[in-house]
Amino acid sequence: MxxxxxxxxxxxxxxxxxxxxxxxxxxxxxxxxxxxxxxxxxxxxxxxxxxxxxxxxxxxxxxxxxxxxxxxxxxxxxxxxxxxxxxxxxxxxxxxxxxxxxxxxxxxxxxxxxxxxxxxxxxxxxxxxxxxxxxxxxxxxxxxxxxxxxxxPRFPIPLEPEVQERVIAPWDFDAMHRLPNHQPVLIMGTGHTAVDALFCLAQSPRRGPIYLLSRHGLLPHCHRLSPTAPKPKAFPEFLRDVPPTVRAYTRALRQHLKTLAQQGGDWRDALNELRPHTPQLWQSWPAAEQRRFLRHLQAYWDVHRHRLAPMGAQRLDQLLAERRAQVIAGRITTLRQLSDGVEVAYRPRGSQQVSTLQACAIVNCIGPxxxxxxxxxxxxxxxxxxxxxxxxxxxxxxxxxxxxxxxxxxxxxxxxxxxxxxxxxxxxxxxxxxxxxxxxxxxxxxxxxxxx
Ligand SMILES: Cc1cc2nc3c(=O)[nH]c(=O)nc-3n(C[C@H](O)[C@H](O)[C@H](O)COP(=O)(O)OP(=O)(O)OC[C@H]3O[C@@H](n4cnc5c(N)ncnc54)[C@H](O)[C@@H]3O)c2cc1C
Structure with a gap:
C-alpha cells in the first residue's frame, strides 16, 4: 500500500x-x-x-x-x-x-x-x-x-509578471521579514492565515500600516477562555424536522441562539454541538441550497466556526486598536506596478467608487x-x-x-x-x-x- x-x-x-x-x-x-x-x-x-x-x-x-x-x-x-x-x-x-x-x-x-x-x-x-x-x-x-x-491559493485576478514578483505566498515568513519597515503591506484575506501573516509582519517595528482586505472584512471571533472539549451529543433537537433550506436552518439556529442567550448560555457551545452533525446537515441540502449558503453565509459561518485562541484574539485587537493593522471590506479590481511596490485599486463593499492604496508587497492569504x-x-x-x-x-x-x-x-x-x-x-x-x-x-x- x-x-x-x-x-x-x-x-x-x-x-x-x-x-x-x-x-x-x-x-x-x-x-x-x-x-x-x-x-x-x-x-x-x-x-x-x-x-x-x-x-x-x-x-x-x-x-x-x-x-x-x-x-x-x-x-x-x-x-x-x-x-x-x-x-x-x-x-x-x-x-x-x-x-x-x-x-x-x-x-x-x-x-x-x-x-x-x-x-x-x-x-x-x-x-x-x-x-x-x-x-x-x-x-x-x-x-x-x-x-x-x-x-x-490562486490569486483572485490575473497578474502581470512584475506585480507577481510582489506577491508573497502564505506562511513565507522569511519573505515577510525581509520587507522594508517603512512601507505599508497588504494582506489579502482576513481569516486565520491572514492573522498568521499579520503577527509575523507586526514582529518588526513597522511604520507603514498593514492592511487586511477581504470581500466582507470579517475577522475570526474568539474562543472562550479555557473552553472544555464538547461532549458528543445526539442530533440537535432544534434542527429536527426543519426543511433542508438555508433560510429555514438559519432561522432555527438564530432562534436557538436567542433562547440559549436568555438562559445564560454561550453561542460557541451551540456551534460546537452542531459540529459533529455538520456533514449530515450539509449533505441533506440540495446543491442549490449549498450554493446559496456559500454565496450568502459562508463568510459569516467561517468567522464564528473557525475561532481564534484568546491570546491571539487579544493580540489582534491590540494591533487594530493601535491602527497598526487596518481591515478593509472590498474587492480588488486592478493592480498596477510602481517603482517601489504596487498600487492596489479596490471597490469598498457596498460602494461603486474605486479606492486605491499602495503597498510594497501583497501577502496572498485568500485560502487554499x-x-x-x-x-x-x-x-x-x-x-x-x-x-x-x-x-x-x-x-x-x-x-x-x-x-x-x-x-x-x-x-x-x-x-x-x-x-x-x-x-x-x-x-x-x-x-x-x-x-x-x-x-x-x-x-x-x-x-x-x-x-x-
Ligand atoms: C496553518 C494551519 C493551521 C491549522 N491549525 C489547526 C488547528 O489549530 N487545529 C485543527 O484542528 N486544525 C488546524 N488546521 C487544519 C488541519 O490540521 C490541517 O488541515 C491538516 O493538518 C491537514 O493535513 P494533511 O496531511 O491533509 O495536509 P498537509 O499538512 O498539507 O500535508 C500534505 C503532505 O503531502 C505532501 N504532498 C503533496 N503532494 C505530494 C506528492 N505528489 N507526493 C508526495 N507528497 C506530496 C505535502 O508535501 C505535505 O507534506 C490548520 C491548518 C493550517 C494550514
Missing part, C-alpha cells in the same frame, strides 16, 4: 494501519517530499506565537484516546489543561513523537520514501497502481491513498485552492485529465464514497484509490481540521485492512 503525502492525514492513516494490522499483514510505503513526517503544512513552524485554534482537549491525534494530547502536554508543562491553547510547534512535536514511537513499536511496517508522486497508472492486465515518482523511479501498490493536503480543475498539483491534474477523480459541484474538493474511495467522472468508485484530507470539504463541508481528520484516518485504516 502506498500513502502519498506525509502530513497529518497520511501519517495518521499509516499510524493506525501499523497499530491495528497483524504483523506482516500490510506493507506501507509513505511518500513525502521531506523526511519530516506528521507536521505537514500546519505544524512545521518553530514560532511559539502561532497557536492552535482548537483547545488541547480536542486535539488528540487518536480519536479513541481523547486525552492523548493533553497527557503529552502535561508531561511537558503540568500547568496546561484541556482548555489550553498551545503552540502549533508543540503539536508538531507531538505528532512527530507519535510517529517515531509507532515506527519503533512496529519495526518494518512503514517504509518512508522521500520523493514526490507525479503520476498514477494501471499496469496493463494487472490490479493495482504504478506510481511514477519525481526521481524517475516507479513503485507498485495494490492500494493508493492520496493525502496531498492543501494546495497553494480547493478547485481541482484549476490545480497546480501535477498528480491531481493527471488524475483529473484521465477521469480518475472528479470535482464536487462547488469546486470545494473531490468526490468520494462514504468510505473515502475516490469516484471517477462517471461517479464509479475507482478500484484501489482512496483520498483523505482537506478536499473532503466538498463532500462533507466540515472535514479540514484534526477532530474530523483523525476519525477519517482511523476509519480509512480499518476499511483498508478489511479489504480482501
Amino acid at each position: 502506498i500513502i502519498i503525502g506525509g502530513g497529518f492525514s497520511g501519517a495518521l492513516t499509516a499510524i493506525h494501519l501499523a497499530r491495528i494490522a497483524p504483523p506482516d499483514r500490510v506493507r506501507i510505503t509513505l511518500l513525502n517530499p521531506t523526511p519530516d513526517i506528521g507536521r505537514g503544512l500546519a505544524y512545521r513552524f518553530d514560532d511559539d506565537n502561532l497557536l492552535l485554534n482548537v483547545p488541547a482537549g480536542n486535539m488528540s491525534a487518536l480519536a479513541d484516546e481523547p486525552m492523548h494530547f493533553v497527557s503529552y502536554c502535561l508531561r511537558i508543562d503540568p500547568s496546561l489543561s484541556p482548555g489550553s491553547f498551545v503552540s502549533r510547534r508543540l503539536y508538531g512535536q507531538y505528532l512527530h513523537d507519535l510517529w517515531s514511537h509507532t515506527r519503533a513499536a512496529h519495526p518494518g511496517a512503514i517504509d518512508v520514501r522521500v520523493d514526490k508522486a507525479v503520476a498514477l497508472s494501471r499496469p496493463p492486465g494487472e490490479a493495482g497502481w504504478d506510481v511514477a515518482l519525481a526521481s524517475g523511479e516507479r513503485l507498485r501498490a495494490e492500494q493508493v491513498v492520496l493525502a496531498l493536503g492543501h494546495q497553494v 485552492n480547493t478547485d481541482i480543475q484549476r490545480h497546480s498539483n501535477p498528480l491531481l491534474a493527471q488524475l483529473l485529465k484521465e477521469g480518475l477523480i472528479a470535482p464536487d459541484a462547488h469546486g470545494l474538493g473531490l468526490r468520494v464514497t462514504p468510505d473515502l474511495q475516490v469516484t471517477d467522472t462517471h461517479q464509479n468508485p475507482v478500484e484501489g484509490l482512496w483520498y483523505l484530507g482537506p478536499l473532503l470539504k466538498g463532500a462533507l463541508w466540515e472535514a479540514t481540521a484534526v477532530p474530523e481528520l483523525r476519525l477519517h484516518a482511523q476509519h480509512l485504516a480499518q476499511t483498508l485492512l478489511n479489504l480482501p
Whole structure:
C-alpha cells in the first residue's frame, strides 16, 4: 500500500494501519517530499506565537484516546489543561513523537520514501497502481491513498509578471521579514492565515500600516477562555424536522441562539454541538441550497466556526486598536506596478467608487485552492485529465464514497484509490481540521485492512 503525502492525514492513516494490522499483514510505503513526517503544512513552524485554534482537549491525534494530547502536554508543562491553547510547534512535536514511537513499536511496517508522486497508472492486465515518482523511479501498490493536503491559493485576478514578483505566498515568513519597515503591506484575506501573516509582519517595528482586505472584512471571533472539549451529543433537537433550506436552518439556529442567550448560555457551545452533525446537515441540502449558503453565509459561518485562541484574539485587537493593522471590506479590481511596490485599486463593499492604496508587497492569504480543475498539483491534474477523480459541484474538493474511495467522472468508485484530507470539504463541508481528520484516518485504516 502506498500513502502519498506525509502530513497529518497520511501519517495518521499509516499510524493506525501499523497499530491495528497483524504483523506482516500490510506493507506501507509513505511518500513525502521531506523526511519530516506528521507536521505537514500546519505544524512545521518553530514560532511559539502561532497557536492552535482548537483547545488541547480536542486535539488528540487518536480519536479513541481523547486525552492523548493533553497527557503529552502535561508531561511537558503540568500547568496546561484541556482548555489550553498551545503552540502549533508543540503539536508538531507531538505528532512527530507519535510517529517515531509507532515506527519503533512496529519495526518494518512503514517504509518512508522521500520523493514526490507525479503520476498514477494501471499496469496493463494487472490490479493495482504504478506510481511514477519525481526521481524517475516507479513503485507498485495494490492500494493508493492520496493525502496531498492543501494546495497553494490562486490569486483572485490575473497578474502581470512584475506585480507577481510582489506577491508573497502564505506562511513565507522569511519573505515577510525581509520587507522594508517603512512601507505599508497588504494582506489579502482576513481569516486565520491572514492573522498568521499579520503577527509575523507586526514582529518588526513597522511604520507603514498593514492592511487586511477581504470581500466582507470579517475577522475570526474568539474562543472562550479555557473552553472544555464538547461532549458528543445526539442530533440537535432544534434542527429536527426543519426543511433542508438555508433560510429555514438559519432561522432555527438564530432562534436557538436567542433562547440559549436568555438562559445564560454561550453561542460557541451551540456551534460546537452542531459540529459533529455538520456533514449530515450539509449533505441533506440540495446543491442549490449549498450554493446559496456559500454565496450568502459562508463568510459569516467561517468567522464564528473557525475561532481564534484568546491570546491571539487579544493580540489582534491590540494591533487594530493601535491602527497598526487596518481591515478593509472590498474587492480588488486592478493592480498596477510602481517603482517601489504596487498600487492596489479596490471597490469598498457596498460602494461603486474605486479606492486605491499602495503597498510594497501583497501577502496572498485568500485560502487554499480547493478547485481541482484549476490545480497546480501535477498528480491531481493527471488524475483529473484521465477521469480518475472528479470535482464536487462547488469546486470545494473531490468526490468520494462514504468510505473515502475516490469516484471517477462517471461517479464509479475507482478500484484501489482512496483520498483523505482537506478536499473532503466538498463532500462533507466540515472535514479540514484534526477532530474530523483523525476519525477519517482511523476509519480509512480499518476499511483498508478489511479489504480482501
Ligand atoms: C496553518 C494551519 C493551521 C491549522 N491549525 C489547526 C488547528 O489549530 N487545529 C485543527 O484542528 N486544525 C488546524 N488546521 C487544519 C488541519 O490540521 C490541517 O488541515 C491538516 O493538518 C491537514 O493535513 P494533511 O496531511 O491533509 O495536509 P498537509 O499538512 O498539507 O500535508 C500534505 C503532505 O503531502 C505532501 N504532498 C503533496 N503532494 C505530494 C506528492 N505528489 N507526493 C508526495 N507528497 C506530496 C505535502 O508535501 C505535505 O507534506 C490548520 C491548518 C493550517 C494550514
